Amino acid sequence: xxxxxxxxPVAATTGFFLLFAASMxxxxxxxxxxxxxxxxxxxxxxxxxxxxxxxxxxxxxxSSAIVVTSDDIRTFGYRTLAEVLASMRGLYITNDRSxxxxxxxxxxxxGDYNSRVLLMVDGMRVNDNVFNQAYIGSEFIVDxxxxxxxxxxxxxxxxIYGDNAFFGVIxxxxxxxxxxxxxxxxxEVGSYQSYKGSARYAALFENGGELxxxxxxxxxxxxxxxxxxLGGVARDLDGENYQKLFAKFSLQGLTLEAxxxxxxxxxxxxxxxxxxxxxxxxxxxxxxxxxxxxESQISETxxxxxxxxxxxxxxxxxxxxxxALNLDQAYGSRNTVDARFTSTAFDQHKIVGGVEYIRDSRLxxxxxxxAPRKLNLKDDQANDKYGLYLxxxxxxxxxxxxxxxxxxxxxxxxxGTVNPRLALIYQPAPDxxxxxxxxxAFRAPNAYELYYSNNILGAQQKGxxxxxxxxxxxxxxxxxxxxxxxxxxxxGVFHYHIDDLISQxxxxxxxxxxxRNVDHARTRGLELGLEGSLxxxxxxxxxxxxxxARDAATDQWLINSPRWLGKVAxxxxxxxxxxxxxxxxxxxxxxxxxxxxxxxxxxxxxxNHREWxxxxxxxxxxxxxxxxxxSDPADAINVQDTIRQxxxxxxxxxxxxx
Amino acid sequence: xxxxxxxxxxxxxxxxxxxAEAAPIQEYELKTAYLYNFALFTSWPADLPPELxxxxxxxxxxxxxxxxxxxxxxxxxxxxxxxxxRRGVNLEEALSCxxxxxxxxxxxxxxxxxxxxxxxxxxxxxxxxKASPIKSVINMAIDKKRLVFxxxxxxxxxxxxxxxxxxxxxxxxxx
Numbered sequence: 001x002x003x004x005x006x007x008x009p010v011a012a013t014t015g016f017f018l019l020f021a022a023s024m025x026x027x028x029x030x031x032x033x034x035x036x037x038x039x040x041x042x043x044x045x046x047x048x049x050x051x052x053x054x055x056x057x058x059x060x061x062x063s064s065a066i067v068v069t070s071d072d073i074r075t076f077g078y079r080t081l082a083e084v085l086a087s088m089r090g091l092y093i094t095n096d097r098s099x100x101x102x103x104x105x106x107x108x109x110x111g112d113y114n115s116r117v118l119l120m121v122d123g124m125r126v127n128d129n130v131f132n133q134a135y136i137g138s139e140f141i142v143d144x145x146x147x148x149x150x151x152x153x154x155x156x157x158x159x160i161y162g163d164n165a166f167f168g169v170i171x172x173x174x175x176x177x178x179x180x181x182x183x184x185x186x187x188e189v190g191s192y193q194s195y196k197g198s199a200r201y202a203a204l205f206e207n208g209g210e211l212x213x214x215x216x217x218x219x220x221x222x223x224x225x226x227x228x229x230l231g232g233v234a235r236d237l238d239g240e241n242y243q244k245l246f247a248k249f250s251l252q253g254l255t256l257e258a259x260x261x262x263x264x265x266x267x268x269x270x271x272x273x274x275x276x277x278x279x280x281x282x283x284x285x286x287x288x289x290x291x292x293x294x295e296s297q298i299s300e301t302x303x304x305x306x307x308x309x310x311x312x313x314x315x316x317x318x319x320x321x322x323x324a325l326n327l328d329q330a331y332g333s334r335n336t337v338d339a340r341f342t343s344t345a346f347d348q349h350k351i352v353g354g355v356e357y358i359r360d361s362r363l364x365x366x367x368x369x370x371a372p373r374k375l376n377l378k379d380d381q382a383n384d385k386y387g388l389y390l391x392x393x394x395x396x397x398x399x400x401x402x403x404x405x406x407x408x409x410x411x412x413x414x415x416g417t418v419n420p421r422l423a424l425i426y427q428p429a430p431d432x433x434x435x436x437x438x439x440x441a442f443r444a445p446n447a448y449e450l451y452y453s454n455n456i457l458g459a460q461q462k463g464x465x466x467x468x469x470x471x472x473x474x475x476x477x478x479x480x481x482x483x484x485x486x487x488x489x490x491x492g493v494f495h496y497h498i499d500d501l502i503s504q505x506x507x508x509x510x511x512x513x514x515x516r517n518v519d520h521a522r523t524r525g526l527e528l529g530l531e532g533s534l535x536x537x538x539x540x541x542x543x544x545x546x547x548x549a550r551d552a553a554t555d556q557w558l559i560n561s562p563r564w565l566g567k568v569a570x571x572x573x574x575x576x577x578x579x580x581x582x583x584x585x586x587x588x589x590x591x592x593x594x595x596x597x598x599x600x601x602x603x604x605x606x607x608n609h610r611e612w613x614x615x616x617x618x619x620x621x622x623x624x625x626x627x628x629x630x631s632d633p634a635d636a637i638n639v640q641d642t643i644r645q646x647x648x649x650x651x652x653x654x655x656x657x658x
Numbered sequence: 659x660x661x662x663x664x665x666x667x668x669x670x671x672x673x674x675x676x677x678a679e680a681a682p683i684q685e686y687e688l689k690t691a692y693l694y695n696f697a698l699f700t701s702w703p704a705d706l707p708p709e710l711x712x713x714x715x716x717x718x719x720x721x722x723x724x725x726x727x728x729x730x731x732x733x734x735x736x737x738x739x740x741x742x743x744r745r746g747v748n749l750e751e752a753l754s755c756x757x758x759x760x761x762x763x764x765x766x767x768x769x770x771x772x773x774x775x776x777x778x779x780x781x782x783x784x785x786x787x788k789a790s791p792i793k794s795v796i797n798m799a800i801d802k803k804r805l806v807f808x809x810x811x812x813x814x815x816x817x818x819x820x821x822x823x824x825x826x827x828x829x830x831x832x833x
Contacts, residue, residue: 610744
């Protein structure tokens with residue numbers, strides 16, 4: 001949702017990129033495709049690395065990463081990135097009928113932008129540059145069918161990634177050409193007249209080049225919602241449509257990647273004192289990025305990655321106010337250059353160092369009434385920032401690993417900030433890891449908090465260029481163990497302190513609302529995870545999280561913070577090649593501004609069959625199978641105290657490969 | 659211990675990056691490529707059951723560790739047949755596959771697996787570094803950091819599979 005106080009819901013704007021991809025637990029490059037074309041006699045000569053290098057990487061990472069693969073996306077019928085995240089240990093999603101917000105460690109303040117996680121596509125930052133928000137619902141820039149896997153790396157990631165890697169980093173890795181060769185199309189039909197179609201093309205060239213292209217469009221009518229606080233039913237006001245484009249080409253270490261989304265979403269909630277049942281209430285986000293990445297192994301022990309990225313983020317919401325139609329707009333443009341080096345020149349050390357420069361060449365915000373025409377705000381800004389980082393992974397002994405990293409960021413607005421992370425990892429066996437992690441991260445004040453001033457709706461607000469970054473200091477212990485070939489468990493304990501949270505406050509001097517670094521919070525909790533195979537055709541993935549998030553000054557339980565989250569996902573083969581994926585998502589009650597929401601248990605079930613007919617896959621999903629009535633806490637800008645969420649919906653999807 | 663250090667060094671090396679050529683090949687990437695080659699150099703009898711149709715099914719039995727690599731085969735063609743990957747099939751489903759990779763998780767039911775698949779035209783592929791003769795048609799093993807394979811010709815004959823001489827030539831052992 002948007003900001004805390006008045007006008008301006010989130011929006012969007014620029015975005016672009018930061019550092020490299022991979023990092024920590026991330027991205028492994030499959031070169032299976034090249035291997036397939038290699039003669040068998042050559043394969044016999046190749047040196048093979050240990051079986052579990054992928055797992056090994058996870059084990060060595062200074063965090064306990066969670067991964068959802070394209071297989072899981074198909075099995076459980078996830079329609080959006082938000083649904084993928086909702087399936088992950090400890091995460092929960094809130095929706096205000098315009099955008100989706102992810103809660104981590106029991107923290108997801110209603111009214112805040114979704115800016116305390118860093119969202120990356122193939123290692124590139126895609127949070128916009130005006131609101132710094134991660135767009136995770138259907139507003140996510142990449143079609144879910146192009147996703148090879150989603151990695152969530154919980155905990156502070158600022159020591160590598162800088163801004164927004166506050167509670168965690170989401171890295172979405174797109175499919176390689178080899179995984180989707182040729183032409184393919186998908187079509188889906190869902191409840192409330194939702195239609196989605198996409199077409200993809202992927203090719204491998206003789207010179208080793210790889211190409212992926214995709215286009216997607218969705219149109220959804222949306223359902224009617226009864227709001228008793230507003231005295232009626234919002235009819236045909238939850239509609240949505242989007243178009244997404246994606247292209248990626250790589251050749252010999254060079255990768256060019258571009259993506260675009262243009263999304264319109266109606267909002268039925270009559271937020272911001274808009275006229276109820278006015279269909280003009282519409283939010284539009286247009287995001288585009290284009291990037292080039294060059295990776296090279298300079299010597300046996302030195303790797304290099306250079307990256308440039310340009311992002312453009314446009315946002316507009318039309319607010320049908322009682323007095324006038326009000327337009328709130330933002331335009332952001334961001335250019336990023338970064339270089340990262342990885343060295344293994346020193347025995348038992350792996351050193352990663354890098355430098356990143358970001359130029360927010362445009363940070364424009366405009367607000368005006370259409371008729372009678374009145375300009376309420378026109379603010380054009382540009383900022384610079386750079387970051388320097390260094391991380392050393394030291395193998396202290398065969399079974400002890402120390403990962404120490406620090407990043408310095410300098411902003412033209414508030415100056416410098418230093419964010420370290422220290423992880424001590426004990427590995428008594430390759431499949432048994434205990435990690436003690438301490439870190440610090442920051443969230444820089446965004447352009448909205450710094451510069452947005454106007455006085456529409458009778459509520460005056462003003463920007464505050466003296467804002468400092470929010471900070472978080474974390475302590476956590478994670479234990480991941482594989483008990484045998486099939487079963488793995490996770491145990492985690494965390495204690496986080498959050499300081500200088502930016503909230504809107506009344507300035508007694510002039511009676512306007514202003515953002516200040518006023519709030520402090522703490523959150524602590526416990527997580528359990530268990531996953532494994534029930535039989536050769538059934539898999540189980542489950543987790544239970546307890547989290548206690550409070551205001552540090554008043555000790556009050558935070559708004560929108562479920563104490564318990566429980567998740568069970570089970571997949572099994574049924575008759576023939578039919579596979580069923582069933583998911584249970586439980587959230588205990590959450591505090592709202594005025595009261596509490598109830599607890600909710602959602603059950604989703606998806607039936608799928610690959611190669612149902614030659615080249616044709618089919619999937620049938622029922623979401624919220626038992627039509628559980630549940631609501632998310634609303635923002636202060638809503639009349640409602642809670643916003644009701646989707647009941648039972650259905651989706652049928654067909655994928656065809658030519 | 660030296661081995662473990664070298665393994666972790668490999669891990670580090672790999673993390674080093676995508677860094678393309680320099681990185682060692684992942685075991686299951688290589689195994690994927692081997693499976694592809696096994697299918698490429700094997701001939702199936704002409705009178706296969708009709709459900710096998712014009713696709714070639716590469717299946718895994720049990721909990722395999724291929725990760726996302728195996729799907730790279732999906733859509734490729736061998737002798738005009740489109741490859742289809744089916745993972746975690748059960749024994750009954752395995753009968754309608756061309757190639758069945760038997761994951762280590764099935765180690766305990768191996769006898770039952772071979773009993774069931776022995777007389778069907780399924781190219782069974784196992785992975786075991788044990789010295790004892792194999793019951794599958796092909797067995798893969800890592801030997802001095804190289805992935806090697808051996809072929810059980812008797813099992814191939816029983817399954818009415820014809821292995822190309824090139825494959826037999828490259829096998830570490832044929833019996």
